[in-house]
Amino acid sequence: MDDKMTATLTQKALAARNNAYAPYSRFHVGAALITEDGQVFSGCNVENAAYPEGVCAEAGAISAMVAAGGSRKIASIMVAGKGPAPCLPCGGCRQKIREFATARTCVLVVDEDGALLFKDELHALLPSSFGPENLETGTEGKPA
Template sequence: MAVTDSLFETAKAAMVKAHAPYSRFPVGAAILTEDGQVHSGCNIEIVSFPEGWCAETSAIAHMVMAGGSRRIAEVAVVAEKLVACSPCGGCRQRLAEFSTPSTRVHLCDVDTGVVETVTMGDLLPHSFATDALSEAGDGR
């Protein structure tokens, strides 16, 4: 099985575990880190919108808690109700924090798998970069 197919299957398995009683829009995500580890997550809604977690956010949390590499090599995102699910704006910034502009993001359909592959640079061409923080803190 190809890496992208494996990531899709992992994201799909995570999607099934979503807690989405309000939107009824389950989403799953899987992250492959540079050290070869896979971390998945699903969306978790609470009644106090928008305080829930997106699937990508919970996958990032799993990655950080696992203690290995924090550099994302690839991401797969799948939703039950979309042909190609793309990360929301907040998740694009969160993913950018742990990836590079060339990191591949696989947009998936629940029935057929990967529909389109884009890069983080495509999704978020002008992300807020961490180097901007160090420049801002140097007294300029």
Template sequence: MSSTDLKTAATAIRERAYAPYSNFKVGAAIRGASGAIYPGVNVENVAYPEGTCAEAGAIAAMIAAGDTRLTEVYVIADCPTPVPPCGGCRQKLAEFGDGDTPVTLATTDGAEMRTTLADLLPGAFTLAHMEKS
């Protein structure tokens, strides 16, 4: 399976985002360890902090389907430069992926930037930080 599958899924699902306040629709697609693709969209709420990000929605779909590891991420939005996940979503993605997990950030105009989870979140908080010495 190629990254094109993730791009297609994220691009298609982005149109279903619920963003009546900002009009900033985001689509995300993640590939689980099983190879299945899980899309997600941002869902706004009139009480802004109560909305959810596209990446969080994709992770929730992956977990609900029984996959617990992600192997690739694609995020797309209509913006001037490739859209990065927010800080919270970077931590959420790191929970289910490895540092070398490929991440593609994209615009609806076709610009893409490829990176990894480790580059997006250097010094990620992990389970190892919770272990007592």
């Protein structure tokens, strides 16, 4: 991924983070992804009173991608959290990313100022993972 695309994903993830709804944790997170065909989608975390039954930022971006139609292959995903420690995707989001990942899907994490804290392939975060191909449905990820 080139510097221009990294800058675009950073800007989109930070903008989504600014729109997060996190009255309980007060931990705002934004995410932005780019598909193999160049479409960019973003999402933010959304909490509710039945905490912790909210939606993660990564899940929101993935939902936007699916709802828009088109490519469902994530080339890269950027997460924007807060503080000096990388806000890496939770286990559930790692699996959600994996559902739409390629062999080279890159996960990047920036802080609230846009400084890059982490960059690696999804495989480093979710080694030996289970994915759609393990189900042998023959429907390319669609329910059987």
